[in-house]
Amino acid sequence: MLMCRDLARIASDYIDGELGPMDRVSVKMHLMMCGHCRTFIGNLRASVDLINAHSSQQVDEEFVRRIDERVTESLNARNSGNGNSD
Amino acid sequence: MDTATHQSDEDILIQGLKSGNQSAFRKAVRLYTPGMLAVARFYLDHSAAEETVQDCWVTVIDAIQKFEGRSGLKTWLHRIVANRAKNHLRKAKREVSADFSETLDPELADRFAPNGRWATPPSLKINESAQALMENDALSDCLDQHLAALPETQRSALMLYEAHQHKSEDVCNILDVSASNLRVLLHRGRQKIFLMVETFQETGEC
Numbered sequence: 001m002l003m004c005r006d007l008a009r010i011a012s013d014y015i016d017g018e019l020g021p022m023d024r025v026s027v028k029m030h031l032m033m034c035g036h037c038r039t040f041i042g043n044l045r046a047s048v049d050l051i052n053a054h055s056s057q058q059v060d061e062e063f064v065r066r067i068d069e070r071v072t073e074s075l076n077a078r079n080s081g082n083g084n085s086d
Numbered sequence: 087m088d089t090a091t092h093q094s095d096e097d098i099l100i101q102g103l104k105s106g107n108q109s110a111f112r113k114a115v116r117l118y119t120p121g122m123l124a125v126a127r128f129y130l131d132h133s134a135a136e137e138t139v140q141d142c143w144v145t146v147i148d149a150i151q152k153f154e155g156r157s158g159l160k161t162w163l164h165r166i167v168a169n170r171a172k173n174h175l176r177k178a179k180r181e182v183s184a185d186f187s188e189t190l191d192p193e194l195a196d197r198f199a200p201n202g203r204w205a206t207p208p209s210l211k212i213n214e215s216a217q218a219l220m221e222n223d224a225l226s227d228c229l230d231q232h233l234a235a236l237p238e239t240q241r242s243a244l245m246l247y248e249a250h251q252h253k254s255e256d257v258c259n260i261l262d263v264s265a266s267n268l269r270v271l272l273h274r275g276r277q278k279i280f281l282m283v284e285t286f287q288e289t290g291e292c
Contacts, residue, residue: 071144
């Protein structure tokens with residue numbers, strides 16, 4: 001029988017739909033009976049959503065600006081044909 | 087998301103890159119750099135990773151001519167970064183080290199009784215949406231700190247899989263890990279964030 005610790009080990013696989021059909025049924029049965037594990041899965045899912053929401057907004061402006069400069073320099077050098085950038 | 091529209095936006099961007107259009111490069115750099123940095127950070131320290139990503143963009147100016155669209159632009163860029171980062175690592179005669187042996191975070195593992203049931207179950211249920219949670223600046227800062235403190239391998243796996251929405255197969259290819267090891271990295275990283283959110287909800291502290 002699947003115990004809470006076993007479920008915690010495969011919780012991400014369950015969330016991502018990566019479990020085989022048998023394991024999936026075992027998890028679902030366990031979740032029907034276990035409120036703690038329902039909370040755990042719910043909170044883990046919320047954490048995943050949080051990582052998504054957070055990370056997708058992150059751009060390091062200073063770093064992006066430095067890349068823009070180098071790319072522009074290389075494009076100009078390429079277009080002028082002889083690398084004369086100044 | 088409308089795939090058709092998304093595709094044609096990408097096609098327009100690729101055309102712009104192929105013709106050396108500066109604003110197309112600006113747009114692409116802004117759009118794809120965070121993911122490229124996540125790939126590089128899997129292999130390299132922060133400054134070497136930044137250098138690698140910068141060099142990649144310069145390479146892309148010419149390399150884009152050979153881009154045939156067999157994969158998406160994002161995956162193509164991520165592969166270029168991964169290859170360069172791996173070369174860099176090889177030259178430095180170093181290897182990526184990661185622990186794939188245990189799927190449970192030790193702190194979480196301690197919360198189970200010997201019989202496998204919860205000894206210290208999760209106490210609070212998170213009811214707010216991620217967007218609502220992110221409006222809390224203290225929580226957002228705390229998340230920053232905890233993501234930064236994750237082992238590089240876990241963080242890169244999370245970034246590519248979650249934030250940059252790669253399929254598992256692509257992440258495995260880019261990061262050179264097996265499917266089962268990727269599952270370990272993702273689960274370990276997520277558990278850390280789960281524990282952080284839980285502490286924050288309970289105590290209001292990071």
